[in-house]
Amino acid sequence: MILSEFDLILSGGQILTLNEQMAVIAEGAVCVDQGKIIFVGATSEVPPGWSFRKRVNLAGKIVMPTFFNSHNHAAMSIFRGLGNDLSLNDWLNHFIWPAERRNISPDTVYLGTMISAMEMIRSGSSIFADMYFFEEDVARACEEIGMRVILGEGILDFPTPNKPSPAEVMNHTRILFDQFRNHPLVSVAVAAHSPYTCSPDIIRLAAELSEELDIPANIHLAESHTEIRTMRERYGKTPTRYLYDLGFLSPRAIAHHGIYLDSEDMDLIMETHTSIATIPNSNMKLGSGICPVSELQKRGINVCLGTDGPASNNNQSMVRDLQQLARIQKVAHNNPTILTATEVIRMATINGAKAYRMNEVLGSVETGKQADLMIINPDQPHWYPRYDTFTTIAYSMQSEDVETVIVNGRIIMENRRFTQIDEEKFLRLIRKLKLKH
Template identity: 35%
Template sequence: MSQPADLLIHARWIVPVEPANVVLEHHAVVVRNGRILAILPQDEARSHYHAPESFELADHVLIPGLINLHAHSAMTLMRGIADDLPLMRWLQEAIWPAESRQVSYAFVRDGTLLAAAEMLRGGITTCNDMYFYPDAAAEAFDQAGMRAVLGITVLEFPTPYAADADDYLRKGLAARGQWHTHPRIDFSFAPHAPYTVSDETLARVASLAAELDTTIHIHLHETLQEIQDSLSRHGVRPLTRLARLGLLGSNLLGVHAVHLDQSDFDLLTLHGCSIAHCPTSNMKLASGIAPVARLREDGITVGLGTDGAASNNRLDLFQEIRHACLLAKVSTLDATAIPAHAAIRMATLDAARALGMGDQLGSIEPGKAADLCAVALDRFETRPCFNPVSHLVYVTGREHVSHVWVGGEIRVNKGNLMLQLNDRELLTLTALWQTKSGS
């Protein structure tokens, strides 16, 4: 007698990520109450389970939902406003002035909703975000049906959102309290960077994060100038400064980590920190190439992020997977530096572990949330297919994503977003904000 389930997904290939380096052929995923109940051969699934919804994906590969480990989602509304500039000119001459004119609750809500739509269509089911008005971002991610970890952003200088570090923390903690029980929305502390946050504030963040058992999400060692400025101002490199202030630990997620010396590797390894690698943004801003192969060799968890649409300019994790692979190979002159399976793991399970969510997300295993992404390999540009994992990294793109589920709920069906807003309404939203910006 068959058992009831909510959803059956039959796929040509399944890449569970855990166990590693495995591809299952002609298997099915069984979902009940938003979680994966079983993974088993299709014939067995049909005989042992029945469900009101069933998907036959005869030419598809099913993978865990992708996890964007670092983004500034609302900055979709700044896409392309300042290209071909190095980081500090990009921030000081373009981004910060634009934010001072435009950023508001509505700006963040609408920009984040647009970002969520873009990410979902590209197979991203979870986003680790850092921006102002996290309560507005939470509203947008909730409407889109995505998972999100929202940073309580902290700076020392005023913005339209907050007046000073105390104000940022007060407002961010209030937003966390408002959304604390939501099943898909979580919060982290997000001091922007060592060069924009004081010792006193960083120490306070470390204390609060320990008290609330929360991730610390911070830009770190992105440029050589950042290192030089820290040595001049503080006498030590940024990571050493953070260590002295008590920020380093298994809950610290450093973003970028492009410029590292032996002391930095030692600190990251000693404290069990994680890294969010954003290869496209690092290339576009000419920040450099992060030593990802070395980080992984040292046992440091590395996940992948897009950064914001103002510095990428796509929220496309398939692009990041490919760029991470290729940059690691060319920078080390080692074609084996990051194999295809490892790259997929960086965008799924490794990212989940960096967020402290490895027991819930990032792989197709019984008991985990049914966050899933199907990629169609039925087009001429994806044929022939000798190795579906190779195709995921070196052939396919976000345009090949056909279906996306979050907690067993379908969010993309045959390439179409299952949102309250349709594509025309989303385009109208972008046009409205472009008019407001005067461009």
């Protein structure tokens, strides 16, 4: 007898829960209703009175939480390949910032975000934290494709493509916060660009806004030798100490990159419960350096993972970034045990949710959480033989193995086809895009 009808059941496959115990269910099921997970366990234990509007047979497949991309400039897909093989400062000053002044508009941000969103979803991401301009158009793209986003309208000392002053950017952040306060997919953060592009007054005001609205605060930190030298020349202190003294570092803060951190810097980050988002692929491409992940972990600092924008990575695959993170840390320390497969997978999932204080609803496959799930098809040569699923993900998996993505209980990609948008429409638009040089 049918007692209850629910939205969706995924059954008969391996479930990687990524809960605190890292439980793996060999022949498992995940049941979903109204966007939330209502059951996780053995398929044989699903209540016999439950029926489902949609059933997905997982035989031979894997379900795990989707990736949480902790740092991005998604619309910069329109600049992919512009100004390669340069240092960060040369790349920004001579290519990116001039190109942004000439080309960034609501329409280019919308298109660039949609292109990146397709790439992220295809590689298993359901959410990203953005820092860019015209963020309402970032939201528009994400709403259409069905992806989550944390909006961050970029704050700098100088005019941006969207606003003429930092004060107006912060006011716009308030407007975005009010607009998306109860949105199922969209939330808002304060996004101060960096210590070297934000004056002390701007940093203080950004920190105060984050505290007042109780929302995350993003910033690039200790990303290059030039940044360290500039901050010492201007203020006689490291960028981390600068932010600490101005009250920016806090449990709400996420510092991106965190490459050049001395022992005192790391102690300040630990003291304030600030999270660090490591960005390995972008840092390698720009020759910026390597984040001291193991030293941060030893202090109990939460480390999460992001791709950065597609103009400096140059792709949006969290699969590639988590694999590069595992490898580069081993090389940096000449120690293959320094970072394990399960640790990097947690950095790509639950640790991102923790950084943005969303771990009660995202980041693992557990009853009561939002149903953000990916189905992986491991029936590929590079998966065999599979002695351990976590190590296979960390060292062998490819983005193309992600078959289906579910966000907020809705299937937004099924068998690698998008269900909410016309992919070809946006590919036609990006093919025709002509940048102003």
